Amino acid sequence: MGYPRKLTRRFRAFDNFAISFTIINIISGIFSSFGFGMAAGGPRVLVFGWIAVSVMVLFVGASMAEIASAYPTSGALYFSAGKLAKRHRGAWSWYTGWLNFVGQVGGTAATGYAAATFIQAFLAMQWPSYQVTEQRTVLITAAILLVQALANTYTVHLVAVMNRISVWWLLVGMVVIVVVLAVEPSHHQSASFVTHFVNDTGFTNALYGGMLGLLVTSWTFTGFDGSFHMSEETVRATVNAPRGIMRAIGYSAVTGLILMLAxxxxxxxxxxxxxxAAPPVQILVDALGTSTAKVLLLIVIGAMLFCGLANMTSNTRQIFAFSRDGAMPGSRWWHSVSPRTRTPVKAVWLAAACSLVLVIPGWWSHTAFTAVVSVNVVGLFLSYAVPIFLRLRLDDFQPGPWHLGRWGKMVGRVAVTWIVISSVLFMLPHASPITATSFNYAPIALAVVLLIATVWWFASARRRFQGPVSYGRPDEVAAMDLI
Structure with a gap:
């Protein structure tokens, strides 16, 4: 790919799968967004919407996996955008990289904040005198980011071990939650309850309210580009990275549906x-009692913490790669690698700091924080769409060992279409009446990011950033390898 090696290849096939499976994190995604789905469509959209969106995400994942096999680098999406573009490679790479960066930072911040919210719910259940406040949520989030940054500061081997543990935590935890919910309650809803439709969004149009409910699944299925970002640290990356993407999405779709039904x-x-305040927690309490609900809540919190750790790992590799090509302020700092641990330590702390900046508005306003982190999903999926779209325009695309053959372009068209639809849904109003507290600030936040990137591009970046950098011929690059 034109880069000297600075990172060690310690990730096996299972490790590569584990990071995307952990970031998708069905327990974290479903529990943090289930309440929104109860108002926007109810059981009908929660269940059948999960199935439909999972299929669409498989199309997106397959298209991304094909590109990952062809360009297995830490730069992932922005690198492949620069390579697949026919013209203006620097610009395509620039915007893809910044969309991905903002989405990654938003994901790390959102997961940490969700974990902090559920930790406070547990504390309030354990000690009724405990007062839940926005300020305490921010402080707990900051502590979570600190611990996750410390874990990512050490060796890739440690992160790989944590991700292996997280896979079993998710799978065993899901089984425990499902079995307890199936056996313990004295009664359940009838089989036909999955067709029950609810529209409490405030909008009179039921179709619109139901479409908003699809965001529950879309929110859950983010971050599977983590396998792509870890390519340079994965053995046989041209095969294991795309397989990691597809397995993570497929296994999450099946296990997530089981958890959703439970x-x-x-x-x-x-x-x-x-x-x-936390609908899934209230469901556990009503169905199982407080004591059992608290035990299951610990499983949920653990899943969220593992999810945040994997999010930060993926975020760090994107920062490392983007800086390696000189696309970030202080690039020399952020793409440096610790000689002792062979990890981009400075990029780790930049990822943690940027995530904390996004969390700080939550000190005063939960709405402001929600608006900022909504860009997580839109930023990530738009960064997914760009290289897929560019691959569709390229007649002489050279696939890697893992590819879709003659189905590549058809799958890509479906993937891009779904990304456009879901991105529009994330930027439309989510509740009515529209007030200062219910207004969806996501399009404004995204516009600000794109405006800054555009001004920066035309002011200086276009003269110095031409896309992914090549350090020389393969033999020259091999001679530069630092490990």
């Missing part, structure tokens, strides 16, 4: 639980 059928008092 929660839906455990609902007792729909209106009461949908109106609770």
């Amino acid at each position: 929660l839906v059928y455990a609902i007792r008092d729909y209106d009461k639980e949908a109106g609770a």
